[in-house]
Amino acid sequence: MLSTFEWTIAKRYLLPGRGEAFIFLVAGISLIAVMLGVAALVIVMSVMNGFRAELLDKIVGLNGHAVVQGYGGRLKNWQEILAETRKMEGVVAASPLIEQPLLVNFEGRVEAVLVRGTDAPDIAALKDKTVLGSVADLKAGASRAALGSRLAQNLGVNIGDRITIINPAGRSTPFGTVPREILYEVSAIVEIGVYDYDKAFVIMPIRDAQLLLLLGDQVGMIEVTTRDADKVREILAPLEERLRGQAVVNDWRTINASLFEALAVERVAMFIVLSIIILVAVFNILSSLIMLVRAKTRDIAILRTMGASRNSLLKIFITVGLIIGSLGTMAGLGLGFVFLYFRQNIVLFVQFVTGQELWDPSIRFLTELPSRTDPLEVLGIAAMAMLFSFLATLYPALKASSTDPVQVLRYE
Template sequence: MILSPFEWTIAKRYLLPGRGEAFIALVAGISIGVVMLSVAMLVIVMSVMNGFRAELLDKIVGLNGHAIVQAYGGRMDDWENILNEVRKTPGVVEASPLIEQPLMTTFNGRVEGILARGNTMEDIRKFQDKLVSGSLDPIQPGAGKVAIGVRLAENIGARVGDTITIINPQGRPTPFGTVPRQVGYEVAAIFEVGVYDYDGAFVIMPMQDAQTLLLLGDTVGMIEVKVADPDKVGDILEPVQRAVQGRAVVADWKTINATLFEALQVERVAMAFALSFMVLVAAFNILSSLVMLVRAKTRDIAIMRTMGATRQSLMKIFVTTGFTVGAIGTVAGLIFGFVVLFFRQGIVEIIGKVTGQNLWDPQVRFLTTLPSKTDPIEVAMIVLLALVLSFLATLYPAWKAASTDPVQVLRYE
C-alpha cells in the first residue's frame, strides 16, 4: 500500500496527536504497550518451552543415546555380534555396550540409592567437559576408581579421594545364606550433567569393573545407540528390531520418555493457544483507539472530503495509523522479549529473593538452570500474527472514516 505525500502527512499527524488530544495519545500508547507485552510474552514462553525440551533431550540423549537395545533378563551374551549388526545399520552414527543397574552406596554411615553404569573407556572420556572436580585419567579397568554425580556427592558427603562402598544385594551364596557383595571404590572425579536425577544417582565406572561388581562375566546389559536423525529413530532401527526379536527389545527415547515429552508438547501447544488471545486483545485495543480517533476527527475528515480527498485516501490514512501502532508494538515486544530471555536466570533469582520462593527447584524441573531456545520460524509466526490482527483491527474504523458524509457533518458549520 503506497501512500501519497498528503496521505502520509495526515497519517503522521494522527500518529502524534496534539496537546488537546492527550487522551487519544494515551489510548494509542496503551495499545502499543499491550501489543508489546503480548508479543514479548509469546516469544518468552515459546522460547523457554523449546529450550526446556531441547535441553532435556540433549541431557538425556547425552547419557542414554537415542535408543537402547535391552536384552531379555538383563544379560546379553552375544553382545559383540549384536553390536556389529547395529553399527552396520544405515543411519546409526554410534553404538556402544552399556551396563546399568540400580544398587546402593554407603559412605560415613549415609546410604543412597544409585544407578551404577559400566561404560567403555571412550564413553567415560565424554564426561570430561562435565567435571566439577577430580580427573578421569585414574579411572581405568581394575583400578577401583569411579566418577559420581555432584548431587550424590553432596548427599553422602563424599569428595575426590574418598572411598565409597557399593552394595550389590545379589552377592554370593555362603553356608549362612546369600551375603550382599560390598566393594569399595575411590572417588576419582565428580561430574555435573545438569539433570538433577542423574547428578543425584549416577556412578560411572569401566565396563569391566561393572561386570565384576554385578557378577555378569563377559555379558553386558544393553547397547546404547545414537542415530543421525533422532525424530526418525524408530524407522532407522526397525531392521535391528527384527534382527534381535526374541532376544532383545529396542526402546527409543520417544518410548522411554514418552510421558515427559508428550506432556511438554501438550503444554507448549496449550500455552501458545492461550497466549495468542493476548494478541487478539491487543488488536481490540488498536480498534478502540482508532474508533476514538475517527470520532474525534470527524470534522477534519469532512473537510478533507470537501477538499477532494477520496474514500480510498481516508482508508489508507487510518489503516496506516492503526497498523503503525501495531508494528511499533510488535518490534518493541520482540526487543523486550529478547532482553528478558538474555537476563532470564538473573530475573528468576531476583524474583525468588523478593518473594522468598524457590522458583526453579532442580528436583522438580529436572534441569539446574532455566533454558531457552528461540525458533526463528515461531518468532516469524508470532510477528505475522500480531501484524495481521493489527491490520484487521484497522479495517472497520478506516471504513467508518471513509464513509463519513461531509454534508451531514458540516451542515451546521
C-alpha cells in the same frame, strides 16, 4: 502504497491534537499491551524450546538416541549385535552399557544409586562435565568410580574418599544370600545438568560393573547414536525386526514418552493462551481508532470535500493502526530478547527479592533456565501480531471512509 498526502495525514493523526490527550493515552496503552503480549509469547516459547532442546541434548548425549535392551537385563550375543549395529547405515556410534539400581554407603549414609558401567570412549566424553577430579583415572580393575554432583553432595563425598557399593544379589551361603559389597575410590565428580542423573549416577568402567553385578561377560544393553535423532526409529527398524524375541529397541521418545508429550501439550497450551493476550491487546487499538475517527469526523468531512477519496481515508486509518501495532511488536521483540539474554540473572534477582526458589532442579530436571529462540517462530509471532493489528483497523477505517461529508458539515 501511500501517497505523500496520505502519509502526512496518517503521521498527523498519530500525534495528539488539542483535547485528544485521552485518545493518545489509549493508543499508548495499546502499544504497550501489544509489546507485553509479544514479549511474553517470545519469552515463553523460547524457554519451552530451550527446555525441550536442553533436556533432549543432555538425555540423548548421555543415553544415546536408542538402546537395544536384552530381556531380564542381560543381552546375549551382545558382541555380534554390537558389530552389526555399528555397520548399519545411519548409525554414528554404538557401545555396550550396564545400568543397575543399587545402594551406596559412605560413613553410615546410604543412598539409592544407579550404577552405570560403560566403555572408555563414553567415560572420556564426560571430561567436559567433570567438576572435580579426573575421569581419566577410571581404569578397568582400578576400583574407581565417578559420582554425580548432587549424589556426592548428599553423601558428603570428596575426591579420594572410598564408598561402598552394595549389590543385594550377592553370593549364596548356608545362611542365605549375602549382599555383595565392594569399595570404590571416588576419582571424579561430574555434573550432567539433569537433576535426576546428578543425584543418582555412579559411573565406572564396564568390566568393573560386570564384576560388581556378577554378569560375567554379559551386558545389559547397547546404546546407539544415529545421524538424526528424529529418524532413529526408521534407521533401527531392520535391527528391531531381526532381534524380535531376543531384545527390544527403545528410542529416546519411548524412554521419555511421558515427559516429552507433556512438554508438547504444555507448549501448545501456552502458545494459545498467550496469543489471546495479543488478541486482547489489539482490541485497545480498535477502541483508540474508533475514538480517533469520532474525534476527527469534521476533519474527515473536510478532507472528502477537498477531494480525498474513500480509499485514501481507508488507507490512512489502517496505516495509523498498523504503525501502533508494528511499534508494539518491535518493542515486544526487543524486550523479549533482552529478557532472554539476562534470564538467569532475572531469575536470581526475583528469588533474592521474594525469598522463593523459582527454579528448583528437582522439579525442573535442569539446573538452569534454558532458552533457544526459533527464528521462524519469532517471525510467526510478529506476523500474527501484525495480522491481529490489521484486522483491528478494518472497522474504524471502513467507518471513516464511509463518512458522508454533506451530513457531517450540515449538522456539525
